[in-house]
Amino acid sequence: MKISILGAGSMGSGIAQVASQSGHEVVLCDTNQEQLDKAKAKLAKIMARLVEKGKLNDEEASGIQNKISYSTSMNDFADSGLVIEAIIENLEIKQKVFKTIEEIVGDDCILASNTSSLSIASIAASCEKAERVIGIHFFNPAPLMPLVEIIPAVQTSETVTKKSRELIDSWKKVTVLAKDTPGFIVNRVARPFYGEALRLYEEGVADFATIDWAMTELGGFRMGPFTLMDYIGNDINYTVTETVFAAFYYDPRYKPSFTQKRHSEAGWYGRKSGRGYYDYAEGANQPEPKKDERLGETILNRIRVLLINEAIDAVHLNIATPKDVDLAMTKGVNYPKGLLAWANEIGLRKVLSDLDALYDEYREDRYRASVLLRRMVIRGETFEV
């Protein structure tokens, strides 16, 4: 089956590599020839490294590269079985290209968007055959991150959902099914990892380095929240938070933070600008965490119960199954454990009492426990994950 990809940026070029490695003929299209040249050169470099490491032989590497053709015209999408769009995150532009693509491809072609924040329903609405449109959301970098969220819109047919999931499974990815709601699974459930870390800092509970230390050393997370925000970029992470907050009709659970807003306004984006929560200049002094176990446990526990609460609420609202919620967080953002499995381990009763203690103290909606958690505690249930 021929696979076409629109947009040769970080995501599109990575997805093209995945599809080609899975044996497909691939067309990678971008309006910007420079981006295509960059994508081609980047793939050649990656392939050379894989050959060097002995993961591929020369023949396999050139086979993967030769299967991808680079084009500036969407007319080359004719005869595709699947088109994945990975262009700029702008609804009007996406709707326009979906309309154009539909005129080029055959009736059976599935049209997918890799959008992180737009609704799939709104993109599908631009097509005559809206039932063939679906969200197929890869994580960055696509060749390395196993998770792919499959997001049917209200218009999407069951056959298209099934076919899409089977195809991406055959690319040896871990697929999860998510409802077409803001942030899908990962970008919704992960909000407190940033938001509560920022809140703890703002309250003066601990500094950036100490919060990062608690989450990595005691929590087992691969990166602390401030290191991760600096890595993603405070401009991008702040915008995502603001978008999710508005999309949830200003639910206080997703309220953005002034600290991050000011860092973004100051141009302290993180690694890419040389300064964020940390200073990345050569030879800059790195702050030492305060390695106080009790303080560390307090930090870890507060961020973790809020993450668990988000995961439980996502299950409560049928965003995804418990199994898929846990897979999403371990395979999409490398969490050390699934949040629901972690909840089972800690004990749902303890999670609930910690949340209720926070709620009683703060009287803020941000700390309200999911009703599903409360019900499960009453019934003495645990999650099947």
Ligand SMILES: NC(=O)c1ccc[n+]([C@@H]2O[C@H](COP(=O)([O-])OP(=O)(O)OC[C@H]3O[C@@H](n4cnc5c(N)ncnc54)[C@H](O)[C@@H]3O)[C@@H](O)[C@H]2O)c1
């Ligand atoms: N970067 C991430 O971490 C990430 C993760 C998951 C999903 N996404 C989503 O994937 C999409 C692409 O993100 P990215 O980070 O790869 O962006 P990017 O800026 O790296 O690449 C976008 C590419 O699209 C091209 N483009 C823009 N308009 C076009 C058009 N009309 N026709 C053809 N090509 C066009 C640009 O020239 C550019 O090469 C977005 O929807 C984003 O939300 C991004």
